[in-house]
Amino acid sequence: MKNYSKFLKKESNVIFLFHGVIDKNPFKVRNYTKKHLLKKEFIKVLNDLDKKGNCISLEQVYNTIKNKKNFRDYSYSITFDDGFYNNYKIVAPILKKRKLHATFYITTSFIDKNETSxxxxxxxxxxxxxxxxxxxxxxxxxxxxxxxxxxxxxxxxxxxxxxxxxxxxxxxxxxxxxxxGCNFKLNNLNNMLDKKMNWAQVSKLNQCEYFTIGGHTVNHPILSFLSDKEVKKEIYNSINYIKKNTGIKIKHYSYPEGLKHTFGMREIKLLKNRGIKICPSAEFGFNFKDADLFNLKRIFVNS
Ligand SMILES: [Zn+2]
Structure with a gap:
């Protein structure tokens, strides 16, 4: 178990990137990257961060940078990508009880069809x-x-x-x-590593004062690999589908995969056009008051 509180610094913000939390892992090979943490590991991470950290929402991150203010010492934020059902079932109750803010970035085809990446x-x-x-x-x-x-x-x-x-x-x-020669199905899987939330659960998450819903494209492609037409569709349709299915007008977004080569000015411009105000990457690092709202760094929690 890594000690994630060591990343917390004065006048800075660390955005932690999670995907899921599970009770147990019934598989031999799957989840070897620790994309989903065990519940007891997740609680250890939260306890460790709680010692000196101040959990703030992405909305507060936006306001701090926009107003050119320093971050409170040892600030951190919690984000979950992709829209796994375990976010709703396991993560949300834990965070709510602790009054911790989190942003859940959802991929709309995953929600629509319980699709697998x-x-x-x-x-x-x-x-x-x-x-x-x-x-x-x-x-x-x-x-x-x-x-x-x-x-x-x-x-x-x-x-x-x-x-x-x-x-x-x-x-x-x-x-x-x-x-x-696989002949078994590869989507609509209902184990805890694959199952996604449905729209009703996304809406319910959004009703909690501590939680924010953000976009994460329709199909989770690497945006920079797409044509202009395709990238527009991925971004615009995801924003429209979330509005249509939940009524939420999203302001938050995250890039699929999120490394430097996966997005650029073209993607940022399209996001800004549609009212997105903040979009973290998955590049490792810390955020200070002069950070770029569309190039924020995150730290992947995988142990
Ligand atoms: Zn993702």
């Missing part, structure tokens, strides 16, 4: 497969076998591949599915 689909297939073979992916050969080590190595290679190349992630999923 490309990497979770691949993890799901690799967890289940017993095949020992060599896969040919984008003209490279990858070994796959029935041990945790081989499976984790494979998933790490895939993550690396998707980051580096302008890879069509949906085709990547289909290609792996075909080569492995």
């Amino acid at each position: 490309w990497i979770d689909k691949i993890e799901h297939m690799i967890e289940k497969t017993k095949t020992k073979t060599t896969l040919n992916i984008l003209n490279k050969k990858f070994k796959i076998g029935n041990t945790k080590k081989v499976k984790v190595n494979f998933l790490n290679s895939i993550r690396h591949l998707a980051k580096k190349d302008n890879t069509n992630l949906n085709n990547l999923v289909l290609d792996i599915k075909k080569q492995l």
